[in-house]
Amino acid sequence: MRERKIMSTIDFPTTRELPLDPNVSALLFIDVQNFCARRDGGEFKDLSDAEFADNYGYYFDRLKNLAIPNMQRLQGAFRGAGIEVLYTTIESLTKNGRDRSLDYKISGFNVPKGSWDGKVIDEIAPGDDEIVLPKSSSSVFVSTHIDYLLRNLGVKQLVLAGLVTDQCVESAVRDACDLGYLVTLVPDACATYSQDRHDNTLRALKGYCRQLGTDALLDEIGRCSG
Numbered sequence: 672m673r674e675r676k677i678m679s680t681i682d683f684p685t686t687r688e689l690p691l692d693p694n695v696s697a698l699l700f701i702d703v704q705n706f707c708a709r710r711d712g713g714e715f716k717d718l719s720d721a722e723f724a725d726n727y728g729y730y731f732d733r734l735k736n737l738a739i740p741n742m743q744r745l746q747g748a749f750r751g752a753g754i755e756v757l758y759t760t761i762e763s764l765t766k767n768g769r770d771r772s773l774d775y776k777i778s779g780f781n782v783p784k785g786s787w788d789g790k791v792i793d794e795i796a797p798g799d800d801e802i803v804l805p806k807s808s809s810s811v812f813v814s815t816h817i818d819y820l821l822r823n824l825g826v827k828q829l830v831l832a833g834l835v836t837d838q839c840v841e842s843a844v845r846d847a848c849d850l851g852y853l854v855t856l857v858p859d860a861c862a863t864y865s866q867d868r869h870d871n872t873l874r875a876l877k878g879y880c881r882q883l884g885t886d887a888l889l890d891e892i893g894r895c896s897g
């Protein structure tokens with residue numbers, strides 16, 4: 672009786688504040704790749720040391736000391752609980768990026784097909800049988816078939832972490848919610864270029880998703896899978 676009640680709650684939710692059911696959950700890391708998480712990545716390699724320190728010092732400090740360590744903890748816990756872990760990266764389907772979105776063309780973003788910039792960082796390298804989706808727009812739901820994949824996997828609850836909070840992560844949250852997923856955002860496993868930008872996005876997304884810190888989510892996973 673208890674199992675049927677849980678499934679009914681997930682199938683017909685009346686609140687976003689539902690604990691994860693490992694059987695219908697997945698973790699998605701967004702754009703945690705060399706291009707935008709390495710000093711020598713394509714987004715930063717042409718900057719002087721002074722420009723880099725002034726504009727991106729906060730961001731890289733947060734990555735090193737908070738976001739990436741929490742991503743590693745999430746990855747290990749989800750794998751241990753048998754929950755699907757997926758990744759998306761900014762990467763064109765062509766070498767010259769002719770398939771990119773207009774926004775990426777105007778912004779000058781081109782991560783060529785098969786390039787080092789398009790690889791997930793070593794700290795959370797995907798496993799041999801984990802799914803990696805290259806995307807060429809801000810939202811993974813626009814330029815990949817992730818919705819199709821998640822439904823094939825039976826996913827109804829989607830946990831999001833990654834880069835950057837107020838751009839590609841925010842786009843994924845909004846689109847996932849509109850497509851009918853229950854979304855949990857992990858703020859301390861995300862980063863953007865200032866604390867204000869990060870905090871503003873969290874406030875804006877309160878009406879869309881559940882927001883849970885890494886420690887609390889790990890406790891929840893332990894209870895659900897124990």
